Amino acid sequence: MANLKYGNYLQLEKIVSAQSLESEKRGKIAHDEMLFIITHQVYELWFKQILFELDSIIEIFASDVLDDKKIGAANSRLERIVTIQRVLVHQVDVIETMTPLDFMEFRDLLVPASGFQSLQFKKIEIGLGLKKHARIPADQDFFRTRLNDAEREELEDAESKPSLLERLEIWLTRIPFLEFGNFDFWSEYRSAALRMFSKEKQIIESNSDLSEHEKGFQVAALDGTSRAFEELLDKNDPQRFESAGHFRMNQRAVLAALFINLYRDEPILFLPFRLLTNLVEIDELWTTWRQRHAIMVQRMLGTRIGTGGSSGHDYLKKTTERNRIFSDFFNLSSYLIPRSELPELPDSIRRQLGFYFGV
Ligand code: HEM
Structure with missing residues (x-):
């Protein structure tokens, strides 16, 4: 439109006249x-x-x-x-x-x-x-x-x-990343997590700076995290996951989000x-x-x-x-494990992760 003007286009008249001070209405501007x-x-x-x-x-x-x-x-x-x-x-x-x-x-x-x-x-x-x-x-x-x-x-x-x-x-x-054919990714992940917890437990127990009371406290916290892992990773017991109440989303959605976090370096997951x-x-x-x-x-x-x-x-x-x-x-x-401990994915799955997907 040839006649379009900055002020008209932005309706500045309305905007800059839309400040009406209550204090002014009462006779004394604040x-x-x-x-x-x-x-x-x-x-x-x-x-x-x-x-x-x-x-x-x-x-x-x-x-x-x-x-x-x-x-x-x-x-x-x-x-x-x-x-x-x-x-x-x-x-x-x-x-x-x-x-x-x-x-x-x-x-x-x-x-x-x-x-x-x-x-x-x-x-x-x-x-x-x-x-x-x-x-x-x-x-x-x-x-x-x-x-x-x-x-x-x-x-x-x-x-x-x-x-x-x-x-x-x-x-x-x-x-679709939660179905891996014969490869049971989540039980591999669970085993890797359990290995990590047992290492962490050893570190706590051999720490001479900690009192027995502190060790007991830290081991109990670790056991709590380990239980939460079990609740999330047990795909056969969705009821257990739900009653634990750690998440708003359903178990499958949470597992998919976890997988995306873990394998973010695969092209398809960027x-x-x-x-x-x-x-x-x-x-x-x-x-x-x-x-x-x-x-x-x-x-x-x-x-x-x-x-x-x-x-x-x-x-x-x-x-x-x-x-x-x-x-x-x-x-x-809370459910991540270090990259070095991640289960090695079979070639067939790695190949799928290298390509474009549409879901
Ligand atoms: C002097 C400056 C401000 C004061 C003293 C102030 C004070 C308050 C107070 C006390 C509340 C709680 C509700 C109530 O009892 O009124 C509130 C809520 C709120 N204020 Fe402000 N506010 C100020 C500036 C702002 C600004 C600049 C914004 C920007 C939009 C804003 C947005 C909100 C919102 C969205 C809520 C609702 C928050 C919620 O329910 O979680 N406030 N404000």
Whole structure:
């Protein structure tokens, strides 16, 4: 369009006139309220971009056949989200140029509005895979008490659609690397793990710096890890795996993710491994943002309650610890063994791993 102008295209008139200071309406401008509004608006714009990428990634995983090109596209978009998240974490620096005393100039005017009512933030959590029942009780309560019917419905609608975690679980479940013909990979892996545990036990028992009590404690911890290995690797007893409750995903999906981690150097597993790494990165950065926000809130409010009525810093500390999404991929690290101990794969399987696949 010949008449297209920078300002029209970006609809700047709307954007730059969208800052309406509550303090000004009451007759006395609080200087830092402008920064407070603009910082939140910038966050919301980035949330919009994250949701745009996330929806398209979930769509990619809806496909019954996922070839390398599609995994490549999903990875590039996940990496874009990761890069935006780094910016989101750093942006806390900007709001921290406001002092607690300056915040007090307008804070009371904001009640009962709260960041908790950011629908886009909640939609990102939901899209990634955080379910309502997995949220901390106060967070579940706020869905009922701090949102209106339309907002609640919007979030319930988002939750009724498959999340990225659910789509990933389906994809991992159908990955064919768990069937190896006559070669029983998982019992080989189990034997290698048991050898590793018995070496570790010897190291503990021969460590003269440890008291008998400390040795007993460390051996008990090692036995716990060894039991968790058995629960995961026993493919004939999925019930045992489920009742152990270490993972959100099903056993087959977890084993596929473990295999991808272990044999990431095989060409066929490069892209799936990058994908799993990106998910870990997203969870870590989301948690890092929560930590930074929680500490910033403590700096601003001390132990006061939030404008939304939560316990403030304490509530945010709890959502930081508990509202995690891809914890399964973090937990996998407990089930790794060193490369040097990995079972040697038969040639026929190595050949399969050298080629393109589409599942
Ligand atoms: C002076 C700056 C800020 C203060 C004092 C503050 C304070 C709080 C408090 C106390 C809560 C807990 C809910 C409540 O009781 O209101 C909260 C939640 C939240 N805030 Fe902030 N906030 C600030 C800046 C920001 C910024 C810049 C964002 C960016 C979007 C943001 C996003 C959120 C979100 C998404 C939640 C919900 C988190 C959850 O439920 O896990 N906040 N904030």
